[in-house]
Amino acid sequence: DSSRRRILPPGPSGIPILGNLLQLPALRPHPKLCEWASQYGEILYVKLGGQDVIVLNTAEAADELLSRRSHNYSSRAMPHVAHDLLRDGLGITFMGYGTSWRALRKALQVALGPGPSKNLRPMQEYESRVMLYDLMRHGDNSVVRDCGINAHGEVTDSHWYAPVRRYATSVTLFAIYGKRTNRFQNNPNLHLIYDVVDNFSRMSQPGNYLADVFPFLRHFPDILAPWRVKARKFHLREKGLWEGLVEECKTVMQDGEDRGGFVNSYLRARAKAGQENAPGRGLTEGDWMQDKFLAFAAGSVLEAGSDTTAMTIATFVLYMLNHPQVLQKAREEIDAVVGTERMPDWDDEERLPYFVACIKETMRHRPLVPLGIPHATMEDDFYKGYHIPKGCMVIGNIWAMHRDSERFYNPTAFIPERFYEEGKPTRWGTGPISQERDHYSFGWGRRFCQGSHIAEASLFITLSRLLWGLDFSAPLDPKTQRPILPDIANEEATWSEGFVSIPNPYKVRFAPRSAKHAELICDEFEAVQAEWRRMRLDVDER
Numbered sequence: 001d002s003s004r005r006r007i008l009p010p011g012p013s014g015i016p017i018l019g020n021l022l023q024l025p026a027l028r029p030h031p032k033l034c035e036w037a038s039q040y041g042e043i044l045y046v047k048l049g050g051q052d053v054i055v056l057n058t059a060e061a062a063d064e065l066l067s068r069r070s071h072n073y074s075s076r077a078m079p080h081v082a083h084d085l086l087r088d089g090l091g092i093t094f095m096g097y098g099t100s101w102r103a104l105r106k107a108l109q110v111a112l113g114p115g116p117s118k119n120l121r122p123m124q125e126y127e128s129r130v131m132l133y134d135l136m137r138h139g140d141n142s143v144v145r146d147c148g149i150n151a152h153g154e155v156t157d158s159h160w161y162a163p164v165r166r167y168a169t170s171v172t173l174f175a176i177y178g179k180r181t182n183r184f185q186n187n188p189n190l191h192l193i194y195d196v197v198d199n200f201s202r203m204s205q206p207g208n209y210l211a212d213v214f215p216f217l218r219h220f221p222d223i224l225a226p227w228r229v230k231a232r233k234f235h236l237r238e239k240g241l242w243e244g245l246v247e248e249c250k251t252v253m254q255d256g257e258d259r260g261g262f263v264n265s266y267l268r269a270r271a272k273a274g275q276e277n278a279p280g281r282g283l284t285e286g287d288w289m290q291d292k293f294l295a296f297a298a299g300s301v302l303e304a305g306s307d308t309t310a311m312t313i314a315t316f317v318l319y320m321l322n323h324p325q326v327l328q329k330a331r332e333e334i335d336a337v338v339g340t341e342r343m344p345d346w347d348d349e350e351r352l353p354y355f356v357a358c359i360k361e362t363m364r365h366r367p368l369v370p371l372g373i374p375h376a377t378m379e380d381d382f383y384k385g386y387h388i389p390k391g392c393m394v395i396g397n398i399w400a401m402h403r404d405s406e407r408f409y410n411p412t413a414f415i416p417e418r419f420y421e422e423g424k425p426t427r428w429g430t431g432p433i434s435q436e437r438d439h440y441s442f443g444w445g446r447r448f449c450q451g452s453h454i455a456e457a458s459l460f461i462t463l464s465r466l467l468w469g470l471d472f473s474a475p476l477d478p479k480t481q482r483p484i485l486p487d488i489a490n491e492e493a494t495w496s497e498g499f500v501s502i503p504n505p506y507k508v509r510f511a512p513r514s515a516k517h518a519e520l521i522c523d524e525f526e527a528v529q530a531e532w533r534r535m536r537l538d539v540d541e542r
């Protein structure tokens with residue numbers, strides 16, 4: 001097939017059968033892909049087992065193919081183990097382009113779209129008070145007492161990540177199911193969600209399972225296919241979790257309670273359309289999602305929205321600790337606009353352009369999903385004379401694009417000023433026109449992150465309040481008196497493996513910036529308990 005090989009984009013030569021599989025570290029592929037990008041240019045081809053993979057390394061190429069030619073580039077190369085087996089093909093993240101995905105995406109837009117996502121803001125505001133209070137209470141616990149990291153390097157409930165994760169999960173739970181999670185310590189429901197999400201992230205890593213890249217292995221009997229046995233077992237665990245959450249919504253509906261949240265309104269609308277009972281895993285006539293589809297789809301959105309948000313918060317804190325002058329400048333801006341009599345609020349956003357630029361620069365410098373979620377083509381295509389085969393996995397190399405020195409002056413430096421113009425509100429990174437966007441951390445085209453508006457609102461409200469209310473610092477090394485702070489540039493030591501790359505747990509001490517700040521943080525936490533009662537939601541337990 002040498003003629004075909006000639007017209008494919010350039011790339012490293014591989015070996016028979018495995019292709020480039022052994023050259024690409026499955027759990028941390030982006031540094032290698034960037035090395036290849038600088039060698040082969042804007043578009044490169046690799047072969048992972050039987051899977052064709054095209055990597056787009058410039059914003060121009062990604063804008064052209066993933067956005068402008070979105071009609072062809074919006075499918076997914078579904079990971080067999082994590083999608084077909086673990087999720088029975090029903091999670092949104094890896095669902096192929098087609099009727100089911102379209103029905104789900106359309107239904108979700110009613111909850112997550114730019115307009116409807118504003119309805120979630122009161123909840124984000126309330127929950128952010130709880131997060132701020134929790135971090136204040138955390139104080140220097142993870143520094144002087146229990147460090148919050150177990151023997152396997154995983155965070156426990158006493159690490160400061162726990163209240164941040166609770167915030168993000170609670171907001172997403174509310175958006176999807178109309179309920180919240182009211183404590184982060186010893187909460188088995190929350191742990192189950194984290195376990196499921198963590199497991200999915202590991203099992204879906206491209207190149208992790210040979211059965212993902214060699215379709216013939218999928219016909220092996222169970223005895224020779226341990227991955228299938230494992231995925232089936234985990235499927236049952238997920239099924240129990242996701243279906244349980246939907247069952248709860250059904251019970252609430254039958255009791256006549258008008259609960260908010262995507263699943264509740266969907267079930268009500270479906271019942272109105274005469275489809276109250278819709279067992280099955282597909283679409284009904286009229287394209288309503290049946291029960292199992294709805295359960296897994298909703299769960300996959302909970303997953304897409306929770307840890308992504310929480311770990312972007314953790315990334316921001318790490319960047320601020322590493323750039324004290326930036327932190328000081330952002331804080332001065334917040335202090336000048338907000339003062340000490342109240343917390344930052346939504347209306348302040350326009351007057352905090354530097355602070356918003358700091359969030360954007362964090363997302364540019366350290367995109368949480370460095371290679372995005374790979375798209376896939378539905379038809380053969382050509383780009384600048386190169387053949388892009390049908391069914392090809394297409395990776396938008398966000399990491400490389402964010403480090404493009406033609407687009408970003410001194411790209412490896414953290415410079416929020418690049419997005420900042422004094423006196424002018426900073427626009428967010430989202431929006432359909434990708435050429436006008438300043439970063440690609442939310443992906444492209446029809447597959448663009450559907451929760452980006454919710455994500456940005458969460459980042460704004462939690463982080464503005466954190467900077468406003470709490471001092472935070474890294475512990476000092478007792479010998480050198482220097483801060484013990486992870487080095488952002490040290491890929492392996494500081495950042496996790498996995499296609500979502502998060503900061504490995506690190507220690508921070510938090511303290512109120514003044515007695516007045518502390519008092520307000522406590523008062524607002526108390527006041528929000530009354531809101532929970534009014535909304536018939538669980539009050540916080542600490």
Ligand code: HEM
Pocket residue numbers: 092093094105112172175301304305306308309312368369372373374375441442443444445446447448449450451452454455
């Ligand atoms: C800072 C936080 C977040 C980041 C960095 C992020 C990033 C991403 C990325 C890179 C994609 C893939 C885009 C593509 O295929 O081109 C994605 C998809 C998605 N995100 Fe987010 N996300 C975040 C928060 C959220 C939130 C809060 C929600 C929902 C409440 C959400 C819901 C989704 C959904 C449903 C998809 C799948 C879209 C599809 O496959 O059709 N995300 N996200």
